[in-house]
Amino acid sequence: MAYRIQEWAASERPRERLEAHGPQALSDAELLAILLRTGVRGENAVDLGRRLLHTFGGLVGLHRAPFAEVKAQHGVGTAKAAQLKAALELGRRLAAALSSQGARPRIESPEDAAALLMYEMSALEQEVLRVLLLDTRHHVLGAEDVVRGSVNRAQVRIAEVFRAAVRRNATAILLAHNHPSGDPAPSPEDVALTREVVQAGRVLEVEVLDHLVIGRGRFVSLRRQGLAFE
Template structure:
């Protein structure tokens, strides 16, 4: 009941019951019907989605406020529910509806790499990890566990830390690999600063995990560092 009251209060505040832009929603939908989604700027894509959350009123100020706060469409969808709620006009219902888009994108990306060897669908993998991590505000360490055919068994978050550090324990990584009967791993973590360049600590941690896997015959195919500016591959950089 409290959430409904909050959303109702936002609707009143933003004029949802006295819409000054009658017909705007229909015109925007008609543009999509005739020309598709591609020509639309990001704020209009957000508007279309917010129409479903806010059945009446002008949602353009909300859409533009979201982009201003988080910098990009990816930043909006990658933000947490609590972060989204800091934007005027966005309550818990709208925040959850926005996160639904992010979760759908993640599942589509995971599906694209789960039915064939990951190493043969590298571009799909890079797209997936960017969606998953490029806009995270805290450093997160994930592991992709692969079987003997290099097909994905699981993608799991092993740890989440601060804005610049997520502690990783090689023993825990290997323990989980054995539980899943994984033959190989791809390590993935993000740099909230945006710059994916591996640090000295990243290189040392990777070395420790590689050493831990040798006696167990578990290979480390790569370590991907994700930032808003791109994805750095340890293998491509000659670090593995």
């Protein structure tokens, strides 16, 4: 087994994956690995990041942990602990700044939507169909879960997909659902459902911006794939 990240295929290395697919495509452990840069004997940087997440109970626990405790972890030390703490604090300050400004995210690409949805939805153990509600400039007004369980044409009522959009005066929506298997490849049922929603949106004059299928650390945009948006 190749413990050193340098021995991995280029397409699997965290930095190369970030460059190719964006930071939202990486797991928490992979993002930590980029900050840590190196691991220790028998444990690469991704494994070290995974161990830190387990030890402290995730990113929130790592952020709250005293500097001395993080520094004391095998393979960390002062410099790496400082890098981790600085990055986590920057994330906290950014979230606070956006909240204080009342900023509403704007969806300009599938990656924008994935950045909002993928972290949570990729970890769900059952399928969920979620609808992002958007205004005329594609700012996010809110989100609604329409179906929990099996997301297929038999289970999804098209009227339910648009109910919240009508109530909130949304002029556009974006669909997203997860595949608990981790494979985001759209099924024929996914494509057929999307086609029905797009057609209904035209009748209701509500634009259907896209449908994302979310897997484990990956997603597929049906619009980008040319599926159901003919």
